[in-house]
Amino acid sequence: MNLLTLLIRCGLAVLLVSALSALSAQAAGLQPWQIVSGDLPPFAIEHAPKRPGLLVELVEAMSARAGQPSKVQFFPWARALAMASSQPRTAILPLTRTPEREASFQWLVRLYVQRFAFINYRSKPPINSLDSARQQRIVVLRGSPNYLQLMQHGFLPNQVVQASSTEEMQRFLERGLVDAIYGGDVINLEKVRSSGHQLADFQVGMVLASGDVWLAAGKGMEEAERNALQAAYDSLQADGSLARLFARYGLTPP
Structure with missing residues (x-):
């Protein structure tokens, strides 16, 4: 299989998973999800709309490809963490995965180390x-x-x-x-x-x-949505977008 065929198949797979994710959310009557973060440059940079941070750009691109586009909102880190822990369908980045946090969050996509x-x-x-x-x-x-x-x-x-x-x-x-x-x-x-x-x-x-740094959520994300986000990440990796994004911030993908 050549690279072009792989990219086409990958793109079609993402479109299919994204469509299923959006339909699943609509059928379940779910409210739109939100994404929160703190000012943690270079991963998340507050008050910098043209360069909002490596992982902010990555997750916003993933959410768009997954069929549920969303913009990251900034809060003091402890408040963002409390919001993700207590409010349904609130995702947070960049959250370090630890044994103490394991059972309290849905671990959506691994982003960095x-x-x-x-x-x-x-x-x-x-x-x-x-x-x-x-x-x-x-x-x-x-x-x-x-x-x-x-x-x-x-x-x-x-x-x-x-x-x-x-x-x-x-x-x-x-x-x-x-x-x-x-x-x-x-x-x-x-x-x-x-x-x-x-x-x-x-x-x-x-x-x-x-x-490991993850995109995570406290509760309320459907399995189809989680699959769509992972498929979106995989497609960004396959078409070179992930490597180009990391290079713009002077970092190497995990």
């Missing part, structure tokens, strides 16, 4: 071990899995500050309220760059954990 690392100023010693990390005051994003990760590695609650946004995490570090950031390395380094700081002034230390 992120690493969680310690980041501090280059003028300070790098944090390359748990022993050195436990001597520091650390900031994490509220609603992320990072606080629990640190508790599981012997950190004390009074060592770890929870911030409402990645921007607030940066401010805490700038003002000397904490010694280091712990969280997604791609997200936090992009926030450093986009806020006008010099990347050369910062360093990435020990990577403590990694996790």
